Amino acid sequence: MRLRADSADPTPGQGSTASTDGGGADGALDDADDQDGAAGDPPSAFDRSDDALARACLTAVANAGDPVMGALLDEHGAAAVWEALAAGRPPSAPPGVRTAAYEQRAARWAERAARVDPDSLLAESAELGCRLLVPGDPGWPTQLDDLHLHRPYALWVRGAHDLRHACLRSVAVVGARAASAYGRHVAADLAWGLAQRSWTVVSGGAYGIDSAAHRGGLAAGAPSVAVLACGLDLVYPRGNENLFADIAARGALVSEHPRGAVPSRHGFLIRNRIIAALTPGAVVVEAGLRSGALNTARHAHELNRTVMAVPGPVTSALSAGCHRLIRDSGATCVTSADDVMEQVGRIGTDLAPAPGSALDPDTLDPESRRVLAEVPRRGGTGTAAVAAACGLDLDSALSRLGLLAAAGFVERGPSGWRTRDDRPARRPAPSGR
Template identity: 95%
Template sequence: MESDHGDVPSAHDRSDDAVARACLTAVASAGDPVMGALLDEHGAAAVWEALASGRPPSAPPGIRPAAYAQRAARWVERAARVDPDSLLTESADLGCRLLVPGDPGWPTQLDDLRLHRPYALWVRGAHDLRHACLRSVAVVGARSATPYGRHVAADLAWGLAQRSWTVVSGGAYGIDSAAHRGGLAAGAPSVAVLACGLDLAYPRGNENLFADIAARGALVSEHPRGAVPSRHGFLIRNRIIAALTPGAVVVEAGLRSGALNTARHAHELNRTVMAVPGPVTSALSAGCHRLIRDFGATCVTGADDVVEQVGRIGTDLAPGPGSALDPDTLDPESRRVLAEVPQRGGTGTAAVAAACELGLDSALSRLGLLAAAGFIERGPSGWRARSARLTPQPTAAR
């Protein structure tokens, strides 16, 4: 993506508050409630000025002085290594823009996080984040998902996208990837909240997916460029996925899955928590079943059920059994690729690429999106159309 120095040209062209918040993303751990309390008490500009000068503010009420002293020492040490101009201009060179509370594009639902609210967000992508999340649903689940789980996630995201709902997820393998691809295949924007800097593609195997999301949606992180992912980072970013949306769907999750952490955040934020049932013999459905049985999650089996839970009363009620996927809603390039996939037999990626005058990577990306959305599948002889295109049937997720 080309850099846009009109978004974040230098520290001198942003307010003191915005520059301070950008710097604090490189100084304090994400979502630290102690930093949140300091920002509420003093404001971002004053907090950053104090840390940059080596004289941290006094501890907020209720924080043990010894514990605060250790935190403050780390912040001061990190602040000494931050150059505001370099941070902002190099981020702009990567195509990243900065969002802070009060900006027109800031999703105000994040304010529900209170002391755990992000200090700022780094965003890369073609879509306005606030607008993309006005009608959005979090779709999360296991990284080591089963074919059943990936199919349900893609079908669910497809159905949501057809009704103009954005999918928000974490960009991980498994359920996250299937949900992002399903929504993108239907032509809707997708939002991925990452646990690292936006200059890194993690997991690396999703690099092409992240490029597709940036082209038609938004990549989001509260971490500055260069920040590497960590276990804590994955868990803490889940609160953002939950806060951005009015409801979260767990498609497939084990009893110790990080997706249950997202569901917990959603519950604490008074969002709607939903779960998709699965085979009782599958350990990857045990978390979903526990959410339904013990924690009051709503059992959902398709996009109509989800929209009925999070949509507007009277306008988003479920109309009944769904219909087959409609190829006319695909973007033109995806329709060309789909047209080259036979209904019987099979064809290879190279043959599709040649017929559509695409590179191998682009053709494979489109074929993957079509497969995630349920249009095609990979058989012994190559890519072929799914039988659902010949005889419309309700999908397994409904």
């Protein structure tokens, strides 16, 4: 299905092309909730690479998390939406969107699209060591689909770790930038304890609680995931340059913004929905009454994730937000990694089965059995090593390992993939008697 252009050319918006049109997205989309889950048929003329290229370009055109763009992608597919914008003929407004507000937004998109060079965007990103993830990729974290119309169009990722598998067992740890010594200590200690149990810490890479949590997880040998509010070619805050290098070496830096995108207040707030969506639960360590960490907690609550908060001194303004979450919002009070695991474990049983809950190995298909046979019981091995040993490409090996992890056969430890000690033993072969 081809997109129909508006009958009259919209009037281009005034001012900078970096205007925060996403800030008024919810106001323009009257019936956005009715669009959730609506799947439009993408045009048959476009293949998978066209979709990925279009989504990469759209990260440079539409503000992150814009539900109007999300509705267009659901209705028409990324390739057709990008083709229309690149041609200067924005698609018609999706159902439920006010025409006047949409025409201003669509004109800004078309203006920005005219300045995007798709080949340069991908080539320069690749030179930075960035890779692109789009919905449907083997490495795409499918829990982001819970964001519906606010789902990222694509993710730019830089780092050694596979994002999807890093987030299979993960916890968001967030809090104040101007954290106290108490808050930094608690965040680092929580992250270290979680990492010791092979849980990944997801945070925002900011000063204070975020940085302490990232460092605590890395110190225990686990990967860490930082979701940034700018392009991955920029280091913000500048003082965390070495920390970001460590995360890239042992985890993943993630952004829905293309290279060159500068951070903004709106970008930080909209970024928080990704932190909340990637994990089964979020811990707020320290937060004032107007802290951005409370925004993350709100997203987590709306996504039916577990919200946890660490108590602090009643005299500390930095803990007032945590106390309010516990008192008014039903957040669970946690003080240790064991407390956190107890909470996220209940909603993550499909990813971390209880002892004896894994399937019998004999029920696996031959390719999965070959992959399982290459995973050691002690130590760990990398995805590339498993792929080479089984004669599979990297994506196939990642997919098989993910399925084996979901079924309880394997887990990712500090040293790589390993089999779970609590999985059932293989049934003995018949004796023939």
